[in-house]
Amino acid sequence: MSEGKIVFEYCDKLVQKFEEVIEKPIINGSSVYYTGVDLGTACVVVAVLDENYEPVAGAYRYADVVRDGMVVDYIGAIRIVREMKQELEQKLNTELIYAAAAIPPGTDALDSGAIKNVVQAAGFELTCILDEPTAANAVLRMQNGAVVDIGGGTTGISVLKDGKVVYVVDEATGGTHFSLVISGAYGMSFKEADLFKRDNRNHKEILPVLKPVVEKVSSIINNNIRDYDVREISLVGGTCCLTGIEEIIQKQTGVYTHKPKNPMFVTPLGIALSCTKDILE
Structure with a gap:
């Protein structure tokens, strides 16, 4: 096994456990549960860990309440969460x-209040708001x-040195661009292209079409x-679900x-791992 694969062993095992409990939650009588709320551009994900910070349940829902890390449908976001x-x-x-949440790096002055209000209005006691790369690295x-977080409209890159974020940048090009290319190539509406892109049965067919965007x-x-x-580079975010994207980027x-x-x-x-019982003021 390569050094790189050993580094990410914990991440891969935790993600696999989480996928399993989405389908079959574990009821274990934990004394406390820690929740992570991730308001993504295309998808809202809620992860629940037990007192030992092990996954016990989770859910996700595709939604259009956030764009590029900013809440654009406040009432809709509260309802979904x-x-x-x-x-x-x-x-x-x-x-x-108890729940924690995260925001894209550099947006704390712009939207952390909205994220905080959404989580609290949904009925949680908020314990922490952290930036997304720091959250992701709790798992990685x-x-x-x-x-490398490929979101709906942008690609965010966070460089880590000795485990700490030392450089962050967000640049245009993301899942929206993938959908636009598919829409043009296949004569589909944007919504149809977005759904077509999510189906992994189509990935082998669309990868050559999307290769210039991945490059x-x-x-x-x-x-x-x-x-x-x-x-090493680790890819996160729903757009990275595209089969074969990692091979092009590595090359x-x-x-x-x-x-x-x-x-x-x-x-x-990672957000859930950062949750505690200390309420954020």
Whole structure:
């Protein structure tokens, strides 16, 4: 096993456990539950961990309440998070009290208040708001590497040195661009293209069509990591679910590129790992 694969062993195992409990929640009588709420551009994910910070339940829902990290449908976001909270409470036969949330780096002055209000209005006691790359690295556990978060409208790159974020950038090009290319190539509406893209049965067919966009993402990565000692890259975010995207990026960057089984779940799990019982004032 390569050094890179060993680094991400914990991440891959945690994501696999989380996928399992989404389908079959674990009712174990935990004394407390810690929840991570991830309001993504295309998908809202809620992850629930027990007192030992092990996954016991989770849910996700595709939604259009956030764009590029900013809440654009405040009432809709509250409704979705509240409904997911109630659904998970019923499955676990308990009340979920504590939750943490995250925001894209550099947006704390712009939207952290909205994220905080959404989580609290949904019925949680908020314990922490952190930036997304720090949350993701709670799961990835990288020391000297880069977290590449391909979101709906942008690609966010966070460079880590000795486990700490030392450089962050967000540049245009993301899942929206993938959908636009598919829409043009297949004569579909944007909505149809977005759904077509999500179906992994179509990935082999659409990868050659999307290769120029993935190469653009790779060039963004190259331009922003060249001054740093980046030994591995980890892909997170729902857009990275595209089968084969990691192979193109690794070839273009020359850096070992890791993709979890489901990169959409890395950040919400990291958010949940950062949750405590200390209420945020």
